[in-house]
Amino acid sequence: MTAFTIPGDPKGWARTRSNNGQYFTAPEMRAYQNNIRWLAKAAGIREIDGPVSVAVVAHYRIPASATKARRAAMLALDEMPTKKPDIDNVVKNVLDALNGLAWKDDAQVVSLSVSKVWSDDPRTEIDVERFKQRAVARVAA
Secondary structure (H helix, E strand, C coil): CEEEEEECCCCCCCCCEEECCEEECCHHHHHHHHHHHHHHHHCCCCCCCCCEEEEEEEEEECCCCCCHHHHHHHHCCCCCCCCCCCHHHHHHHHHHHCECCCECCHHHEEEEEEEEEEECCCEEEEEEEECCCCCCCCCCC
16 A cells, blocks of 8 residues: 655646637646655555555645634534535546556546545545455445
């Protein structure tokens, strides 16, 4: 398993922009994804063949306006962040950044665990490992 942390506020995937009919990814988004790749390499990530399991925990900054009681509730997970960026966009950013580094293509990700929590230390924590057959829930038709 390889685990690493992206410091700072979680960032979601920004839509591709266009300029006179040419489409491009914003430079800030490219820089953020390059940072993800650099942090993953520093953590010793290796490309995995076959199915992959990924866990992502996005730690959102507690607003300065939060009262002591609300802050305590946030840290105790009694109140969860329902703010932007959307969790699916945070995950898309991470998975796309790790293409060609942790796996050939993010289609190899067969197990994904994602959470949003409040924190005094905003960051995004990533765990990547080869998928191990565990009790996989099956939905009866």
